[in-house]
Amino acid sequence: MKRLSLRSRLFLLLIVPLILIAGIASYARFQEAERLSETLYDNTLLAVALTISRDVAISEGDILTEQLLEELTTALGDPVYYRITGPGGGFVTGYSDPPDAPAGSDIQSGKPFFFDSTYLGREVRSVILREFLNQPRLQGWMTVEVWQTVSQRAALSRDLLYQSIALLGTIILSAAVILWFGIKLGLKPLLDLQNAISLRTPDDLRPIRRWIPIELRPLVQTTNSLFERLAKAFEIRSAFISDAAHQLRNPIASIVTQAEAAVSSPDEITLRKRVDSIARSARATGRLTNQLLSLERVRGRSLRALFEQADIVALISARIRSFAEVQLLNDIAVGFAVEGAPKPVLCDPVMIEEMMANLLDNALRYGLREGGELAVMLSFSEEEVAIVVEDDGPGIKEELRERVFDRFFRADLDFGDGCGLGLAIVADIAEAHGGSARCVLSPKGARFEIRLPLEPH
Ligand SMILES: Nc1ncnc2c1ncn2[C@@H]1O[C@H](COP(=O)(O)OP(=O)(O)OP(=O)(O)O)[C@@H](O)[C@H]1O
Ligand SMILES: [Mg+2]
Incomplete structure (x- = not known):
């Protein structure tokens, strides 16, 4: 199912339950028809039994009108057999060896008793009717047994079954055709979309x-x-x-x-x-x-937004510690402080590393050339963290403090071999986190403030 096309998948999802429902409905319909035909046949059988019993009563045990039986048999399709037993179990008229009622059957007077059996190797349906006769010549219990082969009834059932199957087949076949093409039509916007995309350069x-x-x-x-x-x-x-x-x-x-x-x-x-x-x-x-x-x-x-909840204090302090260890030899003192309650920051640690590398590199190149002091401070508020990097070098003139973030901008072109991209990178990183990077006035030297929201939107 997993690898099927959308069309086949929809088709199967619709047609399988439909087949099941149609199958159950047809089966129920067939059963109902069977029951109905059985009742109809039983009623006819009973009618024959009653007619015979009346006839016997009227004729006081004499032979049954042959014509009546003839008519009944023709009307019913299947041959009808009968037997009448008079008071005291004496054979009155009819056929011998009627089918026996199942053992232990409770046959009550005036109440027809129906059962299935075989007669001369053929399947038959029988009814037994016991009635009390009170005629001058005939007095006592009389039993009328009527049985009929069920080949017509079986044929009717078969017909009904075939009809059900034909109906079911027609419904399913037409549903299948409708669904298969209907789904194709329904999925057309999807195909149109696919075409539109595939035609693009x-x-x-x-x-x-x-x-x-x-x-x-x-x-x-x-x-x-x-x-x-x-x-x-x-x-x-x-x-x-x-x-x-x-x-x-x-x-x-x-x-x-x-x-x-x-x-x-x-x-x-x-x-x-x-x-x-x-x-x-x-x-x-x-x-x-x-x-x-x-x-x-x-x-x-x-x-790619590779943000994760990171412990920014640990991240930056580790970076500062290794920087301080190396720069100790160059007479550079490094201070690190955290203000406010530290909180995890949703950030890309690789970018934060890159940002710190550029700020520290600048401080070293331009601010701490002949030794000095570098202060790094993290200050947490409810919504953001401010990362401050401050050296005690010559600083940056006020009119250049914004421009230093421009790409390829260098304040002092003759100095060093920088290319003017470091602070542009810092600004990009701050922006990617939804924050800002600024160079602000400081009584000491150059002071950079990076503000990052704790959860960028
Ligand atoms: N801490 C600082 N003190 C004084 N001037 C600075 C400081 N940091 C940056 N600057 C000035 O800002 C300019 C831009 O810095 P930026 O890091 O963008 O470029 P760069 O250092 O020249 O080149 P690179 O891309 O190699 O870092 C520098 O050329 C420098 O003149
Ligand atoms: Mg730089």
Whole structure:
């Protein structure tokens, strides 16, 4: 059933119960007809028995009118046999060896007793009628036995059965045809939808807008939302490719020029200097590649929404501890504090790691160049957690505090080999969590505040 087509599945689900119901109904109808025919035959048998008994009574035991029996037999189809036993068990008239009533049968006077039996090897239905005669010539109990072969009745039953089967077959066959084509017609909107989707080109990710039956709407809504996410992912990917191509072209061209210059160096010292600068440019290009990939990864993950309830205090404190251990040698003091009651945060731990890596890297590069102090603080409120990273370096001028989050923006172009993507990554991560990233005024140096809602919507 699992692997059946929708059409076959619906067809089976409808036709099987229909066959069952039609079968039961036909069987019940057949039984009812059988009962009715039995009653009719019994009534006729009784009528014959009564007529005979009256006839005997009137003729006071004389022979039965042959003509009457003849008429009855013709009317009934099956031959009728009879036997009359007079008072004292004496044989009056009729056929010998009537079928015996089943042992222990209680035959009451005036009340016909019906039973099935065999007579001369043929199936018969019998009735026994006992009546008290009070005639001058005939006095006492008289027994009238009438029996009749049941071949006509069996034929009637067979006819009824065949009729039932024919009726059942017709109903089921026509229902099957109606259902099979009806279901196909009913499923047409689904096929139309499938056609419409299959005719699309791979870059056509517009939402499906055609009319669809109410049952299919959730499916189409889900598909549309998938299309939307795919379109966004495509957009991000193509932006990444064009960014990457654009940004990598210049440094690579400069490496090529420097390498050409190095080849034609007049002496070894110049050669060393030029090779050294090639190495620096290559490092910067490597950093740029890494940051571009990181930006792309963050965007890709934010589309997949890999959020989980995480212990953000444990996550960040572990990161800070390893940072502090390494930077201890560089005369850098690191402080870590938590304010408010810590709560689990619905976040993507990989993104949080990436965000912290960029903030710590910046603090190290620009704020803590000659030693100093880094303070990291987590402060929890009812709805959000604020992650503050503050160094005591030169800080960022007020007019640049927003722009530092722009892609490829660097405040001091001559300094270091950054590529201006670190804070853009931080901002993207905060946004993916439904939060915000800001650079705020600080009396010490640069202060970054990332606010993340505990449960992003
Ligand atoms: N803690 C800080 N103190 C002073 N200036 C900072 C600090 N953090 C960032 N900046 C300034 O903001 C600019 C943007 O930072 P961002 O991290 O986005 O880029 P980057 O560090 O230059 O490059 P990368 O992508 O390699 O990190 C930096 O170039 C720097 O001038
Ligand atoms: Mg940076």
